[in-house]
Amino acid sequence: MTDSLPAASSEDSADSGELQERLALLRNSASRYTAGDVHVKRARALRGTQPGFDRDAWRQMAELGWLGTLIPERFGGVGLGCTEMAVICEALGRALLPEPVTAAAVLAGGVLLYGDNETLKAELAPALAAGTLIPALAWRESVHDTDMLAVETRAEQTPRGVKLYGSKCLIIGGAAADGLIVSAQSSGGIGLYWVPGAAAAPGLSYRELPDGRASAELVMSGVEVPAAHCVAGPGAASAALERAYDEALVMASAELLGLSTRALEITLEYLRTRVQFGKPIGSFQALQHRAADLYIQQRMCRHSLDEVLAALQRPDLAAEERGALASRIKARCSEASLRITRDAIQMHGAMGFADECDVGLYLKRALTLAAWLGGALLHRRRYARLALKETTA
């Protein structure tokens, strides 16, 4: 399906020609792969199933190079940046692909890459890029549910490595993960540990998310992790977690922008074709203005994301500034996507309330992604803490 929403694309940023060319190629390949509604149909059919996504699709995305986008070439990846990855994530969001690409390739892949275990990177990263290994990050604990660094899970020292005790929840992409990267307090501070699927399996359970995908919960009472599977020691783990978290926020925002754009297009098409009182309902000013407002929201997300992505390319970007940018865009896209998809239901009338209508799938994916890693309120507060601290201190 072609992009029918008239929107300025990211192509208009003042980036170099080479980058623009690369982005155009990626955009083409992404829109070819996600064309039509085959993925929306897949997402619908896979709701409530385990693992909730499709290994074949995963392999195809690996072949397209998408899973290794952020992975350096020396680890078998493509070695590109967030700007390129965002193009892919936007396309995934647009077509409602159920595969947890952001959770595996950005969040879990990120902590792996930003960790300090080069041997483990050399083992796991090429497999992630090749689509043969799906990692998930288990960071969230039920009590401290918003701060990545408030970790209570313990990593107790053993002669061979550590044993993990504690529980994790809301592990997106955990349902079919081939292994989990678990954050835990060790004697020296927070560490990150690779737990292969078989070792995690006894403690895993699942909960369904609003969009029909599954999130995993993990209980660990002495899961053994050899020293070689320490992804990041106390010297590197916190920074790795924060950076991967920020990048995942931006990529989730790109997904939200993609799905919002598509939900708005579907709605506009309905407004043009649905006839009541002898006219297309899109000729009524109440609905026209509502649609205009949604479009404004979409454009704000688009240009804000472009600005955030451009800023992320700066080599001198401080961690706090990166955090503020990531929270800024996650707050914007979370809020806008919920508004757009809620209004999409309203403008479809009774049809919008029917499960068979696709806009409901868009709303539910928006609900899931908007809440993932924190919603608008949480990120506005984080932004205030990081960016407005001179005034609010």
Add this chain to the structure above:
Amino acid sequence: MHDWNNMNDDDFRKEVRRFIEQNYPQDLRFLPHRPRFSVIKPWLMLLVEKGWAAPHWPVQYGGMGLSPRKLLIYMDEQGRWGVARQFLGEAGVVQLGPMLIRFGSEEQRARLLPKILRYETIWCQGYSEPNAGSDLASLSTEALLDGDEFAINGRKIWTSSALDSTHMFLIVRTDKTGKKQQGITFLLLDLATPGVTVRGIKNIAGTTDYCEVTLDNARTARSNMVGELNQGWTVSRNLLGFERINTGSPRRSEFAFKRLEALARERGLFKDAGFVDRYAQLALDLADLKAVYVHFADLLTRGEPLGPDLSVLQLLSSETNQRITEFMLEVSGELGLTVAPGETQNERVDALTPFLVMRAVTIGAGTSEIHRNIISRHVLKLPG
């Protein structure tokens, strides 16, 4: 003659900044509303002397000939320092000059441009009428050609700064037979002409900035017609990019946000989590408004045309501005209602004037409703 466009951006910015900081009157910074012409005139005359009065006009007509990129820097620096009166000067310099350069005759350019440039003539824009506001093309002020003169009858209203102006450029009906946009002509009129009456209209912010101009058989020479007979709609619609992006600039919202910040400090509001939540929301709205502005400014810089989606910027800019000034009034409470206009000290930050003044931003540059119509019809292609 200086070639500004060959200068590097940073050097140009520094030079503009230096001049503004050294010369702009301190007591006229960040005024809550447009000052009368007599108040701002000394500054405008400094710009005239410097050769900076018309940054967007071509060099051959006495302008600086700035590229869109340099022009945005020029406007940006004025905004940063709180320079009054739009960003480029008066309606004559901002609008009429470029229109004459594009549509005027050689004779008109020679006769009128030098006086506009030196503020020897001050111009106002006569477009709206009592029965032609959003539906401007329905205007009924009529001009009949009588020999070498037009005789104009009708009423113009909401004419900004007419009390300070010597002349008006206006659009009038010269043909009632065809489509309403097709019978409109663009004329120039000396306000000292017999039959012209200007009456100031006090606005809700307490100032008298806009006016009603009654035209009772007011006569103007045929040589004061710009463009062809019945082609005035095209002339009046042909605003250049930077004039259209001007009203969407985030500067006014930034200014309002700075005042909100000052108020919050005075009142110790940053300790209030409820306040901080809403303050952060507005800070993000402002940040994202700027991103949208930068997008359109970049289009201009690359010489690309601005489309109807510019209404997105206009709506975001005006409505963000209103949200900030509304919130400021809310948190200033009862005390904020008893502050002198423009007051900013001793716990008394004027929240009322910005609130009242900014009621106009969703009306004056096309109402918000008209901009939503433009988006839905011309961008989203919803049926009419």
